[in-house]
Amino acid sequence: MNGLQFFTSARFWRGALPALSLTFVLLGVFWLQPRAMSYFGLNLLFNLAVPIALATIAQMFVIAVNDLDLSIGSFVSLVACIGATWLHDTPLLGIAALLGCVAAYAAMGALIYIRQLPSIVVTLGMSFVWSGCAVLLLPTPGGSAPDWIRALVTFKPPYIPMPILAAVVLALVVHFALMRTSWGVLMRGVGGNERAITRAGWSVLKLKMTMYAMTAVFGILAGLTLVGLATSADANIALRYTLLSIAGVILGGGEFVGGRISPVGAVLGAMTLTLTASFLSFLRISPDWQIGAQGAVLIIVLALRAIVNRMEARR
């Protein structure tokens, strides 16, 4: 494939679309609000995108095995509550609770696989369990983030703002693990062709449990980052993350089925979503129209994706 062909190929456009949409929105923000074009400005624009990016990566692990997690938002809220209470007051209990969460997620993956249950139903049910636990743990908003988390998220490295650095590291680490290792191939294989993986002698049960556990791990990272940024928690703090994370994965070039995912795209997608909201607010669009406008942006990007898919089909 020569250079020119590559640039017109569907594969290139699928990968480039998330980056292009982010650049487009970012330019719009800079144009409307030149003040954002600074270390301080980028920090403010993107720091709340980091927990969303982490939650999006968490969602991506589940989507990679053809499932959908409708409980990630309430799970992140629960983690934030654990972070602001137990992890702050009795760190050992907090760590134990977080490990328990990972185990619960792995068990949920096992249940979904063994009983062949629809993941949407199981995770929807679990979302109420997580919410309930969060309310029990923190009936009224409060608590405070452990100092070390606070120090970590407010750390100001020289030259590059922390959120940008975090996003790059996150995208690269997950990309390497899922796209460049044989372990990653197996994981994505569960979504792509489950039977082939079974035939090759691998235990799909174990693989699915691992993927769900990974979701929990990134969900925990999202919750802790969020509580660090917010300084204290609220049982409903992250309910929006469920839909944001799904939108982020899809915006970033992932597909609901077939194990087709893109970690770099997912991070870019999450950042685009966050930035779109800021962009619309800088535009002074009335809040009544903002949800609609945000939806319109999503539809435009997905329409472009449909064109890319058609390019692929034509080949």
Add this chain to the structure above:
Amino acid sequence: MRIRQSLLFATTALAMTVAAVQPSVADTSDKRIALSNNYAGNSWRQAMLKSWGKNADQAVSTGVVAAGDAFTTAENQATEQAAQIQNLILQGYDAIVVNAASPTALNGAVKEACDAGIVVVSFDGVVTEPCAWRIAVDFKKMGEIQVDYLSGRLADGGELLEIRGLAGVFVDDEIHSGIEAGVANHDKFNIAGSVHGEWTQTVAQKAVAGILPSMPEIVAVVTQGGDGYGAAQAFAAAGRPTPIIIMGNRHDELTWWQEQKDANGYETMSVSIAPGVSTLAFWVAQQILDGQDVPKELIVPFLQIDQADLEEGLANTEPGGVSNVEYSQDDAKAYLESVK
């Protein structure tokens, strides 16, 4: 131009010495104030935004401040409001007035604003971050005075029905604990049952209708506002005598009360928060920018309508709206003077 300026100085000096009003330490005519609001979906919030808009437009046109823009998040979520506050910081506002989705989850963003030298004033839904000002409502007191009032009306006490708000919301907890404290003070009363009316007449009506058949004789209904009219309808539909229902300053509630008063001399009281508290928050922010020394914790009085003020209260309430009191700059100054 120079003459004008010196004239201005002269008048200012005159005002300072003769009238002995508080001197303006700083000029606020180039300052910009923003409102960060988390929700606009009920009559109270609509009235609150309307009061803010009217007041801010006037302040801008008279040159007191340069801008007083209102921003509402598209969805009532703390994370979204935190992002909104960060955007307002970027937009270079000098003060941000916040009605918060969560008392704690915005603290990080509020801290960022304070660190950037921005004045943050929270009201109604206040934030706990120490660097911000709080104009809080004593919701607990609002629950207590209902039972105090009933105690004066009903010497023998009796069974109460409680209509609560939305489960898990801070305001609901506070008013409820006030009512419980009131009942503890006046032990002739007993809460026979409680339902969640979600501050909405239709929801309250359905909830009360559902619990009424299992209730003994109810002497009074304690409420949180936005639910009194629905409760009255439910009692009427069940064919039961109308108890004393505490109202919440909504237009439909006051109208119903007026009708009953005219028909059979029905007596009750009505209490809620005036949505115009947003204008108080606006002027408090302006006064802080002006360099005035304002205490961090402020308590806003609530608006109570008694039997005698009913006609006046109803006349001052727009159809579909809530009874309102708006603050002018002088009102706010007088208020701040009174709490010093």
